[in-house]
Amino acid sequence: MTNEWRPISARSEPRLAELAVRLARTAGGEGEPEPAEWLAAFARFAGAARATGTAETLARLVAEKHASDVKAAALEALEAMAAPNLVATVRGALGDVDGAVRASAL
Numbered sequence: 001m002t003n004e005w006r007p008i009s010a011r012s013e014p015r016l017a018e019l020a021v022r023l024a025r026t027a028g029g030e031g032e033p034e035p036a037e038w039l040a041a042f043a044r045f046a047g048a049a050r051a052t053g054t055a056e057t058l059a060r061l062v063a064e065k066h067a068s069d070v071k072a073a074a075l076e077a078l079e080a081m082a083a084p085n086l087v088a089t090v091r092g093a094l095g096d097v098d099g100a101v102r103a104s105a106l
Helices: 014-024 036-048 052-063 068-080 086-093 099-105
Strands: none
Touching: 014 036, 014 052, 036 052, 036 068, 052 068, 052 086, 068 086, 068 099, 086 099
């Protein structure tokens, strides 16, 4: 059948949050640093999965020296999951030297 389209309802997979937590162990950890694109993608994935177990890792990505797109993605993820450390992380991001990060924190 062609030209048949129906919207697909949103799906939730509880194991996605578990996967995000496992990925958080490597994000910004010791050893060779991860590329900025990988860290930003990780942050977006963690936010989409609402993986609250990654909140500390995301806050660390904002606090440490990373690219502004990584910090912005981490802030968005923390907001999406309503993380308990969101307010403290946003306050820290408001003092960042990069204007793009400060704008993301607003």
